[in-house]
Amino acid sequence: MSPFARLCDRVDRGLAAIETVIIATLAVIGIGLGTMQVVLRYVFNTGFEWNEAYFVLATVTAILMAGSRAVRDDMHVRVDVIKMIVPAATARVLDLIAHAASLALCAFYVWCGFLYVNFTRAMDTASPETGLKDWLVYSIMPSILVLFCIRYLLRIRATWLGHDVAPHGDGVA
Amino acid sequence: MTALVLVVLFFFLIVIGAPVAVALGGAVVATSLMLDPIPAAIIGQKVFANLDHFTLMAIPFFFFASALMETGGLVRRLIDLANAFVGHWTGGLGVTTVLSCIFFAAISGSSPATVAGVGRIMYPTLVKDGYTPRYALGALVTAGSIGILIPPSIPLIIYGFVTESSVTRLFMAGVVPGLIYGAGMMVMAWFLARKADVPRRPRLAWGERRAPIWAALPALMLPLVILVGIYGLPKFDLGILSYQGGAIFTPTEAAVMATLLALLIGMFVYRELTARDAINCIVSTAPSVGMIFFITTNALLFAFFITKLGIPAAVTGWIMSLGLEPWQFLLMVNLMFLIVGFFLEGVPTILMFVPVLFPAAVAVGVDPVHFGIIVIVNIELGLVTPPVGLNLFVASGVSGQPVLEAFYGALPWMVVTICVLLLVTFVPELSLWLPDLIFN
Amino acid sequence: ADIILSNDNNAVGVKGQTFDLLAAEITKRLGDGTTVEVHHSGSLFDQKTQIQGLQLGSATLIAPTSGIYATMAPGVSALTLPFLLSTPEQVQEAMQDETVRAAFLPDFEAKNIVPVAVWMNGPRELSYKGDKAILLPEDMAGVKVRVQSVPSDIAAMNAVGANVIAMSWSEVPTALQQGVIDAVEPTANALSGAGLVEIIDQMTKFGYQYSFYIVGANKTWWDGMSESDRAAVQEALDVATAWNFENAAKENAAGYQEVIDAGKPVNELTPEQRAAWAEAMKPVWKEFGDDVVGEAAMARLREIGGVN
Numbered sequence A: 001m002s003p004f005a006r007l008c009d010r011v012d013r014g015l016a017a018i019e020t021v022i023i024a025t026l027a028v029i030g031i032g033l034g035t036m037q038v039v040l041r042y043v044f045n046t047g048f049e050w051n052e053a054y055f056v057l058a059t060v061t062a063i064l065m066a067g068s069r070a071v072r073d074d075m076h077v078r079v080d081v082i083k084m085i086v087p088a089a090t091a092r093v094l095d096l097i098a099h100a101a102s103l104a105l106c107a108f109y110v111w112c113g114f115l116y117v118n119f120t121r122a123m124d125t126a127s128p129e130t131g132l133k134d135w136l137v138y139s140i141m142p143s144i145l146v147l148f149c150i151r152y153l154l155r156i157r158a159t160w161l162g163h164d165v166a167p168h169g170d171g172v173a
Numbered sequence B: 001m002t003a004l005v006l007v008v009l010f011f012f013l014i015v016i017g018a019p020v021a022v023a024l025g026g027a028v029v030a031t032s033l034m035l036d037p038i039p040a041a042i043i044g045q046k047v048f049a050n051l052d053h054f055t056l057m058a059i060p061f062f063f064f065a066s067a068l069m070e071t072g073g074l075v076r077r078l079i080d081l082a083n084a085f086v087g088h089w090t091g092g093l094g095v096t097t098v099l100s101c102i103f104f105a106a107i108s109g110s111s112p113a114t115v116a117g118v119g120r121i122m123y124p125t126l127v128k129d130g131y132t133p134r135y136a137l138g139a140l141v142t143a144g145s146i147g148i149l150i151p152p153s154i155p156l157i158i159y160g161f162v163t164e165s166s167v168t169r170l171f172m173a174g175v176v177p178g179l180i181y182g183a184g185m186m187v188m189a190w191f192l193a194r195k196a197d198v199p200r201r202p203r204l205a206w207g208e209r210r211a212p213i214w215a216a217l218p219a220l221m222l223p224l225v226i227l228v229g230i231y232g233l234p235k236f237d238l239g240i241l242s243y244q245g246g247a248i249f250t251p252t253e254a255a256v257m258a259t260l261l262a263l264l265i266g267m268f269v270y271r272e273l274t275a276r277d278a279i280n281c282i283v284s285t286a287p288s289v290g291m292i293f294f295i296t297t298n299a300l301l302f303a304f305f306i307t308k309l310g311i312p313a314a315v316t317g318w319i320m321s322l323g324l325e326p327w328q329f330l331l332m333v334n335l336m337f338l339i340v341g342f343f344l345e346g347v348p349t350i351l352m353f354v355p356v357l358f359p360a361a362v363a364v365g366v367d368p369v370h371f372g373i374i375v376i377v378n379i380e381l382g383l384v385t386p387p388v389g390l391n392l393f394v395a396s397g398v399s400g401q402p403v404l405e406a407f408y409g410a411l412p413w414m415v416v417t418i419c420v421l422l423l424v425t426f427v428p429e430l431s432l433w434l435p436d437l438i439f440n
Numbered sequence C: 001a002d003i004i005l006s007n008d009n010n011a012v013g014v015k016g017q018t019f020d021l022l023a024a025e026i027t028k029r030l031g032d033g034t035t036v037e038v039h040h041s042g043s044l045f046d047q048k049t050q051i052q053g054l055q056l057g058s059a060t061l062i063a064p065t066s067g068i069y070a071t072m073a074p075g076v077s078a079l080t081l082p083f084l085l086s087t088p089e090q091v092q093e094a095m096q097d098e099t100v101r102a103a104f105l106p107d108f109e110a111k112n113i114v115p116v117a118v119w120m121n122g123p124r125e126l127s128y129k130g131d132k133a134i135l136l137p138e139d140m141a142g143v144k145v146r147v148q149s150v151p152s153d154i155a156a157m158n159a160v161g162a163n164v165i166a167m168s169w170s171e172v173p174t175a176l177q178q179g180v181i182d183a184v185e186p187t188a189n190a191l192s193g194a195g196l197v198e199i200i201d202q203m204t205k206f207g208y209q210y211s212f213y214i215v216g217a218n219k220t221w222w223d224g225m226s227e228s229d230r231a232a233v234q235e236a237l238d239v240a241t242a243w244n245f246e247n248a249a250k251e252n253a254a255g256y257q258e259v260i261d262a263g264k265p266v267n268e269l270t271p272e273q274r275a276a277w278a279e280a281m282k283p284v285w286k287e288f289g290d291d292v293v294g295e296a297a298m299a300r301l302r303e304i305g306g307v308n
C-alpha cells in the first residue's frame, strides 16, 4: 500500500468514526429533548422555549452528518438507467463526471455558506429561543459539506482505480 | 431561455447519473452563474437556513422507529399475530403479508422500509409454503407501498411542509384510502392464490392463538400510541381517571415517542435489542434521511429559482386559461405523475412538482388535502414502475430475485393500485370524510 | 425585475391587496421601463428569511410584522410591549417620533434597511378552547398558548403563568382543534383567515398589543434612486398606506363579526380586569423596554400610549 493510499484509507476510517459518534450522540440527545418536551408539557404543565430549538438543532446536525455517510455508501439517489445499458468503461467515465459535478457543487456551497455565515455574522442576529448567535448555527452545514467534499474526493479516487462502493440500500419515499 | 437552460442542465446531470440532489442544485447554480445571477449569500441562505423546521424532524424519527421495530423483533410478532388469524384462508399467507404491511405502515412512514421490514420475514415464508416467487414479490412490492398512505407518511410530511398544509390533517386523510387499498390487496391475495391453487395452512384453535396475541400486544401498543397521540381520544371521566379529550402531541413528537417506545420494547420486553444494536440501527438508518434532507435543501433552492423566473405563476396561468374542470386537471396530473414516476421517487417528485402544480390545483378548486392524497397514491404507483422503482429494488434485494421479476410479479396487483388511484382522484370524500368528521 | 415585492401573507387578505396596489401605483409612476413583481404567500422568502433576502437585495420591499425585525433591531420590540400602544394612531405617532425612532433606526440603517411605511394589522386578542372564560391574568395559569417567536411576546405570556408553545402557524388549526394547544393570540382578521373561528370556543378582547407591519426597503436601492424616482415611490407608498389603514380596520371588524355570527362568546374586559392584565405583564417593560431603548424613548412611548 502506497503512503497516499494509506492516507486515504485513514481519512476514510477517521471520517466514519467521527460520523458514527456524532450521529449516535445527537440522535440520542434528540430523543431525550423530544421526550422532555412532551413530558414537561403534560406531566408538569410547563416547558422551555429553547427545548424545541435545541431538539431541531441536534437532529438536523445528526442527519446532515449522515448525509456525508450517505456519500460514502452511495445512498444519494440517482437515476442509473443509462449506466446499466452502456459498457462498463463508459459507465465509469460517467460516474467520474457525476462525482466531479457533485464535488463541484458541494465546494461551491461551502463557499456560498461561508459568505452567508459572514453576512449573518455582520448582522449579528441571535435565535430568540436559545440566544445562540445565528452565524454559529448556520456554520454547521457548510462545515459538514466540507466532509461531503472529502467523501467525494475519496470516491473519485476509488472510481478512478475501479473499486467504487456497492449499490445503495433500502432507500426511502 | 433561462428556463430551458435550467431544464437541459437538470436532465444532463440526471442522465450522467449524478444524484437527484446534485442535479437540482447543480442546474440552478450553473444556470444562475451563466444567465441570471443570484447573490452567493442568497444561495447560502436557501441551502443552509431552511432545514431547521420542526415538521421535517418527524422524518428521521419515523425512520428510526421502523428500523428499531424490525431489529427489535416487533415486526416478527405482528406477522405471527396476523398469521394466527388468517393463515388458514385461501391465500392466507398473502393476506397475512398485506395485514402485516398495514400494521407496519402504521408506524413506518416509508414504503421501501415497509417492503424491507415485512419482506425479510414474509418472502422466505411465502416461498416455503408453496407460493411462487412472483406472487410473493408482487404482494410485497404493492402492499408495501401502503406504508406512505396509512399514517405516518414521510411524503405527506414533505407535502405538508411545501404547501403549508397541516400534516395531522393530511395523515387523517390517508386512513380511508389506505384501508380501501389494503382491502383491495387482500381480495387480490385471495384471488391470485385461488387461481394458483396454493396449499392452505391448518386452522389454529383459539387456544393456539393466545400465545401470538400475548406476544404481539406490546408491539401493537406502538401504532396505538401514535394514533391516540396524534388524534386523541374522546373525553372520558371515570372518577379517578379522567381525560379532557384531545391529542397529546404533534406528528414530530409522535415520531420521537415511537422511537423511544420501539427502543424500550425491543430492549426490555422482547430483549432482542442491545444498546449497541440500537445505536447501529440508528447510525445505519440515518444516511437515508441525510439523503432526503440534502434533496430537500437543493429542491428549496430550485423552487426559489423557478419562482424567481415566474414559472409556477406561468404554469398556473396556462392551466387556468385551458378552462379545465377539476377532474380534467386531475387526470392530466395523474398522467404526468405516471411518467415522472418511471424515473423519480416520492420525495424529489413532491419537492419538484408540487410547488408548480399546487397553486394550479387550488386555483381550479381542488382541496389541498385531497390533492395531497392523490399525489401520494401516484407516488405509490411510481414505486413499483421500472426503471426506477424503489420497492422493486428493495424486494429484489430481499429475495435475491431480479428487479424485472419483481415487476412482473407486481403487474396483476397493480390493478388494485390503479383502481384506488382513480377512486381517490374522483371521489374526494374518500380523503376528506375522516378529517372533516374529526375536525369540524 | 427592477423592483421585487415579497409578501409573507396570502394574496387575498388586506396586506396582499395592499402589496398589489403598491405595485400598480409604482408602475404607474415610474413608467413601463421599470418592472415590478409581487410574490405572495412567502413563495420567494418566508417570514423568517425575508429580512436577509431584503438585506442582500433579492427582495426590494417587504412588510413583515414588526416583531420579525427584533432580532436585528431589538428596539422595535418596545412598540409592541403589552398594554403600551393600543391604536393605529398611536403606532403611527410612535413610528414618526424622533426620540422613539432613535431607538431602532440606526440598527435598521446599519443593516441595509430603511423603514419606509407602516401598515396595520390590529389588536391581538386571546382566542381559546374551553368553557371557562379567561378574564383575569390568573385564568391564564397553565394555559398552553402559541405565540410568535418574539422574545417580548414570549416573556409577556410567561409573566401571566401561561405555558408558551412554539409551533409553525400551519400546524395551529389542528393543534388547537386537537388540544395540543389551548389558546392563540392573533388579530381577529388572522383568526378568520386561518379558519380558526369555527375551532375556538370563545374570545377575550384584551388587545394586549396593537400589531402592525413595518414596510422595509433595501437601503442600497432606496438611496440609489434618483430624487424624483424616490419621491414617486414614496407617493405610491402613501397611496397604498392610506388604502391599507382604511381596509385593515374593516377586515378586523369583519373578523369579530364572524366570531359573533358563529355563536362564540366574545368577552369584553372591564377597566379593572384590563388593568389587572396590564399590571401582570408590566414587568416585561423593563427587560424589553427601558433596558433596550432607554428611559427617554420609553417615557415618550408611555406618553403616546397614554399609560404609565
Ligand code: NA
Pocket (backbone or CB within 6 Å): B104, B105, B106, B107, B108, B109, B110, B146, B147, B148, B149, B150, B151, B152, B153
Ligand atoms: Na405509514
Ligand code: NA
Pocket (backbone or CB within 6 Å): B341, B342, B343, B344, B381, B382, B383, B384, B385, B386, B387, B388, B389, B390
Ligand atoms: Na418508478
